[in-house]
Amino acid sequence: MAGTGIKTQDWAAFRAEAQRMLEAALDQMQEAAERPWQPVPGDIDARYAIRAEAQGPEQTVDRIIADVLPYHGGNIHPRFWGWVQGSGLASDLIAAxxxxxxxxxxxxxxxxxxxxxxxxxxxxxxxxxxxxxxxxxxxxxxxxxxxxxxxxxxxxxxxxxxxxxxxxxxxxxxxxxxxxxxxxxxxxxxxxxxxxxxxxxxxxxxxxxxxxxxxxxxxxxxxxxxxxxxxxxxxxxxxxxxxxxxxxxxxxxxxxxxxxxxxxxxxxxxxxxxxxxxxxxxxxxxxxxxxxxxxxxxxxxxxxxxxxxxxxxxxxxxxxxxxxxxxxxxxxxxxxxxxxxxxxxxxxxxxxxxxxxxxxxGEAAFCEAITGNCALAAAMAAEVEAQPLMALGAPVVSNICVFTARCDLAPETQSQVNAEIAQTLQESGEAVFSTTRMDGRVMLRAAITNHRSRPADVDAAIAAVAREAARV
Amino acid sequence: MAGTGIKTQDWAAFRAEAQRMLEAALDQMQEAAERPWQPVPGDIDARYAIRAEAQGPEQTVDRIIADVLPYHGGNIHPRFWGWVQGSGLASDLIAAxxxxxxxxxxxxxxxxxxxxxxxxxxxxxxxxxxxxxxxxxxxxxxxxxxxxxxxxxxxxxxxxxxxxxxxxxxxxxxxxxxxxxxxxxxxxxxxxxxxxxxxxxxxxxxxxxxxxxxxxxxxxxxxxxxxxxxxxxxxxxxxxxxxxxxxxxxxxxxxxxxxxxxxxxxxxxxxxxxxxxxxxxxxxxxxxxxxxxxxxxxxxxxxxxxxxxxxxxxxxxxxxxxxxxxxxxxxxxxxxxxxxxxxxxxxxxxxxxxxxxxxxxGEAAFCEAITGNCALAAAMAAEVEAQPLMALGAPVVSNICVFTARCDLAPETQSQVNAEIAQTLQESGEAVFSTTRMDGRVMLRAAITNHRSRPADVDAAIAAVAREAARV
Structure with a gap:
């Protein structure tokens, strides 16, 4: 392909593709709330297989926009609290x-x-x-x-x-x-x-x-x-x-x-x-x-x-x-x-x-975000305790809230219900909780290290858990 | 500062700054040959000290362009062959x-x-x-x-x-x-x-x-x-x-x-x-x-x-x-x-x-670049051997050429001369050789893992070594 060798760039063409990539990356961050995790398509291996021939920057950017950006790990979404994952910053684009x-x-x-x-x-x-x-x-x-x-x-x-x-x-x-x-x-x-x-x-x-x-x-x-x-x-x-x-x-x-x-x-x-x-x-x-x-x-x-x-x-x-x-x-x-x-x-x-x-x-923005994450975990705990069938696994000390959606069930059944709810809400894109084991039961766990999370996100997520829990 | 919190981006303003950063990054790559390594300024610690207050994206991009991009490690320059360092690809911008x-x-x-x-x-x-x-x-x-x-x-x-x-x-x-x-x-x-x-x-x-x-x-x-x-x-x-x-x-x-x-x-x-x-x-x-x-x-x-x-x-x-x-x-x-x-x-x-x-x-471009790097090392060896006072430290097998600029001097003096030449050419921006010890002498060493290097770069670098060696 002309202009795609390592030494001899067609810089004008390359510049246009890099700009297109930047706009798509900015869109992804700006629209994080509208882009939750979604399952990867069944043909992902074929999409990612490395081709022998040079595709050039235009085709490559096309493929990244179509096949890479949509299948992220969900952690830039405001209702992602699985494991302990960071949520990324727009400033990362500049630094990168x-x-x-x-x-x-x-x-x-x-x-x-x-x-x-x-x-x-x-x-x-x-x-x-x-x-x-x-x-x-x-x-x-x-x-x-x-x-x-x-x-x-x-x-x-x-x-x-x-x-x-x-x-x-x-x-x-x-x-x-x-x-x-x-x-x-x-x-x-x-x-x-x-x-x-x-x-x-x-x-x-x-x-x-x-x-x-x-x-x-x-x-x-x-x-x-x-x-x-x-x-x-x-x-x-x-x-x-x-x-x-x-x-x-x-x-x-x-x-x-x-x-x-x-x-x-x-x-x-x-x-x-x-x-x-x-x-x-x-x-x-x-x-x-x-x-x-x-x-x-x-x-x-x-x-x-x-x-x-x-x-x-x-x-x-x-x-x-x-x-x-x-x-x-x-x-x-x-x-x-x-x-x-x-x-x-x-x-x-x-x-x-x-x-x-x-x-x-500035440091103050991080102070505010970190403090705010702890406050959100406390708010989540309060909402859990306000739900008649939910119960905390332990008091919230910092930014992690562990709870069961159905404390009225036998431990084994609770485990099934909590694991099922975690998977269902991941797949629906409503919220990402991970799970852990406590007192012999699988519980839902939110570790809030997410500067995009707001009180309304906690409200919506707990409501979704309650809805799923009521189906049992 | 308005619009610079982590949660609430002024996306239009941020987008403009990210675009400016992209253009500067592309310029840096496109003009790699005109931007050799240069010594870091004496006040670099003050320039990089982290400030308590948010500077916002515009000021931050200004600082990166003024204080970060110019003080790179030299390895994107076509006459950089120090240690074994990679030279970076324009595609890295898209991937990043x-x-x-x-x-x-x-x-x-x-x-x-x-x-x-x-x-x-x-x-x-x-x-x-x-x-x-x-x-x-x-x-x-x-x-x-x-x-x-x-x-x-x-x-x-x-x-x-x-x-x-x-x-x-x-x-x-x-x-x-x-x-x-x-x-x-x-x-x-x-x-x-x-x-x-x-x-x-x-x-x-x-x-x-x-x-x-x-x-x-x-x-x-x-x-x-x-x-x-x-x-x-x-x-x-x-x-x-x-x-x-x-x-x-x-x-x-x-x-x-x-x-x-x-x-x-x-x-x-x-x-x-x-x-x-x-x-x-x-x-x-x-x-x-x-x-x-x-x-x-x-x-x-x-x-x-x-x-x-x-x-x-x-x-x-x-x-x-x-x-x-x-x-x-x-x-x-x-x-x-x-x-x-x-x-x-x-x-x-x-x-x-x-x-x-x-x-x-495409893989073929890498094949060509890697093979070409080995050919350049062989060409460098030939130029060294054509210089009456230079000598190889060892035959070139792949992409590394080790040589002394003055084989006529005592080992101790050769060491001084070679180390001095390496430093002088680094500081002049003409070429980056590193040094190593061989047979009790410090020698000049070029490890060519640089897709931007061309035969003319080798010619110019060996000529510069010869010029400096003649000054002794």
Whole structure:
């Protein structure tokens, strides 16, 4: 095809197609409320099969508009509250264009994007209340950040780990019941083993620090090397928060590294009360994992590992062979290089979308949206309690509301009804709840990390649940 | 500021700013040759500091145009050959817009983007010559893919690893001298220890399979559990390729998992001869790590782990707690979920930029560009050899040319001169070489993974090196 080779663009034609793509993308965002999730068509594999021949930009944009934009995951819709998913920002379009044009490899070297990442890290550090000089790196998400934090924690107690491996030292880590799967996957990946992630009972929804001390003492007595306790700021099922000040005290007393999983809940730091206090003490952690793509609403993927001590961060990852040697000037300058702070040597530009969001909308808009999401979860809980046959699974603490649509039925039947309602409302496009299990029952679960949600959306969704529940 | 809240967009105003951003991004790509890397200004930290107040889209786009676009990393310039960096595609602009509008979380669930990722995985699998049914996942890059592959390899020999950890089993892995640092970092991360990554000598630039067998036997005799051999398709320093068929035979005979680091070199699979043959046998590997953001030119970040056996892939990572249970219909359907194939639960949309590039330009354009890059490296070598005071560090095998600008000087002085020339040409904007060490000397190194490079660029760059070398 003429004009579609990689080297020789017909720029005028290409420009027109890019403009058409931009308009369609803007339409998709502007009309988010009219475009709920819909099932993918049965011939989707055929539509997406990669063709041998160049199609050119016009055909490609046609196909994206027809076959890609309509089959999104639903999470940009104002009544999407499934799992804990972000809802995306219009500013992402601006950031995405600039990022594609710059095409930064943020593993190192001396160019603007790395300075911007440092600005984003420093802004986040300050919001979390970590001291100046604390270290951080943008990653795909909390799962990666958890791996980075766990490895740094392990290095603190095993200085020769990188060379010698863990060997026969039995490291043990601690987390509350209900800890997110990311921590489990991290200890599996690192070869520590999930048997050595001890689950500490909760009291009032928070890790029982007395029980923690008891289990640590037992493990020490049995020859293990306790090294890490993982606190939770926003549990995935219920949005619960550990008492992070108490945990920081306990970690210090027990000689453990305190890591906080703050995937979404860390952002209560910039919410109004009573939600801000939930994460009090988070800045005392040795490390925090958090996401921007959930409750800061920026596009996927974007998370961060924050580590209190930069030397410990570097000790876990810094390594630069001769082909990556730095220089005092020129493009090989710009120390430090981010490849020394994590797993990846080549790194995409996540800083720009965070920076663009904060610059465009300002921190106050995020404070308002996050606080508003918690208020909506509380409003949803009130509506649930006002319905005679519905019941909450647990009190709403932050932004997550778990409930059953028919508390009058046997547990098994409740599970069927709730699962059925979730699927029916997903398919009708009315609302997206996900499900979870509580007290032996499948329940409906709304995690509100959606800046497009309004009170009327909650009203409509609960009315739809009530309608479906009445059909049983 | 009116109209800049997250919820209430002034869409007409926002649309105008997004259009302005698009035009600036297109200009940046169209004028790539006129915009080389330049040093970042001294006040860059102040320019990027995040402000408390909303700036709105107009001010934000102004700042991006003034302070972000000019300070790129140079890798979109036609005379950029530093490290091994990709050069970006205009199609990335189209893909980035659609990806931002859809904002897919590709950890799971039933929506289009996951089907597209499966299409991209399957296309890549076929190109690499892996059998149908092989498994894959898009990741940030080869570093992540290497971690995934190493963990799956470890699970093959230690079925209970996820629960019990590695314990006192001494696993040993094998790779040729010159293996990329990504493998080293992976065995460190997994707690295996870099002492247990044994370096096998090379013969003629390829791993010596007889030596491999000897070292494996010694390790076995000493009580270790050899589990993994890492082959290289495109070494980072010189672009060398192991004999992958011989390695596959050796791995089978020795009972080792064969992983191939094909970060860039894997793409010789779609090049013309004599380059295609370099990666013969790669499809016989148990796993391959490769990048799209290097030699497929798509924007950062984008790599892939391919695993021959899907069961082994899942055995290393699959884990779905109750809040991620699948369903037969609705949004929670769409098995399998990609979160069961890697570390990340939340995942960005990397498939769309690969798909858009292949659809827009067609595979033949990539074949031509990759083959052309190798031809340019050969041409550069010829020019180096034609210069009386220059000398190659090694013969050019694929797309990497390493040379010294002044072979007449003492090694120490050569190092200074070569490092100085690299920096001077970076700062002048004439060309970007990186450096590496060879035979005790710092040398200039060009890794040509740049679809914008033409023969005239090589001529100009070598002339500039000669000019600077003559000044000494």
């Amino acid at each position: 264009l600039a990022a594609a044009a710059v095409n930064a490899n943020m593993g190192g070297r001396d160019h603007g994007a790395n300075y911007m990442e440092r600005a984003v890290v420093d802004w986040t550090r300050a919001k979390m209340g970590m001291p100046e000089g604390a270290s951080g790196i943008l990653v795909t998400g909390t799962s990666q950040a958890t791996v980075i934090a766990c490895q740094a924690a392990r290095l603190r107690v095993m200085k020769d780990l990188r060379k010698q491996g863990q060997g026969d030292v039995r490291l043990t880590a601690y987390a509350g019941e209900g800890v997110h799967n990311a921590t489990l996957k991290a200890v599996e990946l690192l070869g520590i083993g999930s048997d050595n992630l001890r689950k500490v009972p909760l009291v009032g929804g928070q890790m029982d620090c007395a029980a923690l001390a008891r289990i640590v003492a037992e493990d020490r007595a049995a020859g293990a090397l306790p090294f890490l306790v993982v606190g939770t700021a926003g549990s995935v099922d219920l949005g619960l928060f550990d008492d992070l000040n108490a945990l920081a005290d306990a970690a210090a007393a027990l000689g453990l590294w305190l890591h906080v999983d703050g995937a979404f809940g860390a952002w209560t730091r910039i919410a109004d009360e009573p939600y801000r206090s939930l994460s009090d003490g988070i800045g005392r952690a040795d490390s925090i994992a958090l996401d921007f793509h959930k409750w800061m609403y920026v596009g996927y993927d974007c998370g961060m590992a924050l580590l209190r001590n930069e030397d410990e961060h570097r000790a876990a990852f810094a390594a630069r062979p001769s082909y990556l040697e730095g220089a005092e000037r020129g493009l090989a300058g710009g120390e430090p290089w981010f490849c020394d702070y994590g797993i990846d040597l080549s790194r995409g530009n996540r800083a720009l979308k965070v920076w663009t969001a904060l610059e465009t909308y | 817009l659609a990806a931002a509008a859809v904002n897919a979380n590709m950890g799971g669930r039933d929506h289009g983007a996951n089907y597209m990722e499966r299409a991209v995985v399957d296309w890549t699998r076929a190109k690499m010559g892996m059998p149908e049914g092989a498994s894959g996942i898009l990741v940030t890059g080869t570093s992540q893919a290497t971690v995934i592959a190493c963990q799956a390899a470890r699970l093959r020999v230690m079925k209970d690893l996820r629960k019990q950890g590695q314990g006192d089993v001494r696993l040993t892995a094998y790779a040729g001298e010159g293996v990329h640092n990504a493998t080293l970092k992976a065995v460190e991360l997994l707690g295996i220890g870099s002492d247990n990554l044994r370096k096998v000598p090379l013969v003629g630039g390829q791993m010596d399979c007889a030596a491999l067998a000897r070292i494996v036997a010694e390790d076995r005799a000493a009580g270790a559990l050899p589990f993994l051999v890492v082959g290289t398709a495109g070494s980072v320093d010189l672009g060398l390729f192991d004999d992958l068929n011989a390695l596959a035979d050796a791995a089978a005979a020795l009972g080792l998992w064969l992983h191939v680091d094909g970060a860039f070199g894997a793409w010789t699979r779609i090049a013309d001869e004599p380059y295609r043959s370099l990666s013969d046998g790669i499809g016989r590997a148990d796993s391959i790590a490769l990048d799209f953001h290097k030699w497929m030119y798509v924007g950062y970040d984008c790599g892939m782990a391919l695993l021959r056996n899907e069961d082994e892939h899942r055995a290393a990572f699959a884990a779905r707690p109750s809040y991620l249970e699948g369903a037969e219909r609705g949004l929670a359907g769409g098995e399998p979920w990609f979160c069961d194939y890697g570390i990340d639960l939340s995942r960005g949309n990397r498939a769309l930029k690969v798909w858009t590039a292949l659809e827009t330009y």
